Amino acid sequence: MKALTHTDFNFPGQKSVYHGKVRDVYNINDELMVMVATDRISAFDVILPKGIPFKGQVLNQIAATFLDATSDIVPNWKLATPDPMVTVGLKCEGFRVEMIIRGYLTGSAWREYQNGCRELCGVKLPEGMKENQKFPTPIITPTTKADAGHDENISKEEIIAQGLVSKEDYELMEKYTYALFARGTEMAAEKGLILVDTKYEFGKKDGKVYLIDEIHTPDSSRYFYADGYQEKFEKGEPQKQLSKEFVRQWLIDHNFMGKEGQQVPEMTDEYVNSVSDRYIELYEHIVGQKFNKADNHDDLAARIEKNVTEYLNQK
Template identity: 85%
Template sequence: MANTLTKTDFNFPGQKSVYHGKVRDVYDIDNDLMVMVATDRISAFDVILPKGIPGKGQVLNQIAGKFLDATSDIVPNWKLATPDPMVTVGLKCEGFRVEMIIRGYLTGSAWREYQAGVRELCGVKLPEGMKENQKFPEPIITPTTKAEAGHDENISREEIIAQGIVSKEDYEQMEKYTRALFARGSEIASKHGLILVDTKYEFGKRDGKVYLIDEIHTPDSSRYFYADGYQERFEKGEAQRQLSKEFVRQWLIDNGFMGKAGQQVPEMTDEYCQSVADRYIELFEHITGEKFNNESETCSNLAARIQKNVTDYLESRK
């Protein structure tokens, strides 16, 4: 097995604080920049699983970096540089307390709710008679509130504005950016034989301007179907071939784990972790059209490499 980075404890020049997320660790530099380290941790059902996935952090960081660059003409984003395969350094923004989820197809949690009789999601009315994995007449936006801990909660556009979580002007700007980003992501996916099914975007504000922050179009934040065979599978009611983290959730469900109290995470063997790594690499190569060069296979100390690369970059800015 290649090395994995599952914990970080860096001390970068100008470091003010660190936030350890489910997958990313974010270091605040001088209250002006953010150093975002994409670790090899993997989470599902809001639980961090006990083992890391080799190469996963690099996959996420490099896909996000490519899509931030490929969409910078649509919306300003936080990225300044990627000094290490697992790290992005960017502008510190004040994050909005909502995630913008956009869905092009009825699948995943939305399908589970639809199956249970729900016909309105986050204030958006859903047509009757839809089937699993069916394309919506046009993509729908189903925002969630960003919870400090535990599950994010569905919320409507109207509630967000009425509660003052985001101003009407900023929300409308985020909505416009969300639709434009999804259209661009769908166009790029299509060129590589994929369908961008659904995804989430996060936005923040800096100097009065809305920025795209965090990751975009990665297998952790997005779901992709293979375009080839989609229609045939849909018509037969068969499961779609997909590239996303859904296969990990399904494996957990099949082994009796859904993040509920008293449930035990099934054993993650080295073979299983490698199979997950292979799926992440497959998505990287499909969505970018490039070969993945797994740097963790040739580096004996990922933390030392990151400490040096980031420190060198921050020093070069002085």
């Protein structure tokens, strides 16, 4: 099985390209974005040395499903998916803030809580909470969007005071974030899953706020299985989850947290394939359909180039 870890396309009308941690984004005439979901995988803000076969297809197709399923809540950037690993959409000016919303105390928030933190991004946290406990109501804990390195926690008040986002736009993003999370929670519950936390990114085009990037994928979200949640919570046992947290946990178990001087553990073919299987499992659970693997035995880049070029030439 092949994995796509690098792209270097030259599409019709291409003006520039941005290589992110996982996605490569091509600017077409300052009007469209071609977003290629590669098979790269990152954790602790580090791109791991091996790609995960079918991961890009999984992420792209989950995101497309949820963008379509939430377009009645908020306008979004998506126009088409001309290839299993590609979404083409409107080019928006992205806000330099990520809207993270949490329904449960887990992950980095729990790690901070354990260290005595009782306020996260300006939000007061109740005393006496346990790991994986549900918040009385979901909380929004935004971060600044870093070009490189770590994203930083920030409060609503700081975002507005620093002029990162206007008060009006921020409050609209906040409203959209709660509504998207409520829809994602409903859709997850229908499949026997709990949407634990997630992040949304927004941008602006012609004065209008749009939802951009991916939503409700295992790279941007954490899911627990609903079955057994309460029993595991009461016993203080780890939850069975579908998210990238299992990769982070594997790295932590091998003494890697992205800190200086730490070595990424060896990713054997067996481990890589197990991660691929977990991504496919999430797709099938959250979308509720069998995952159809796109042909990846030939040149993945050539397939993408052909499909995207054909789409752009029809525009």
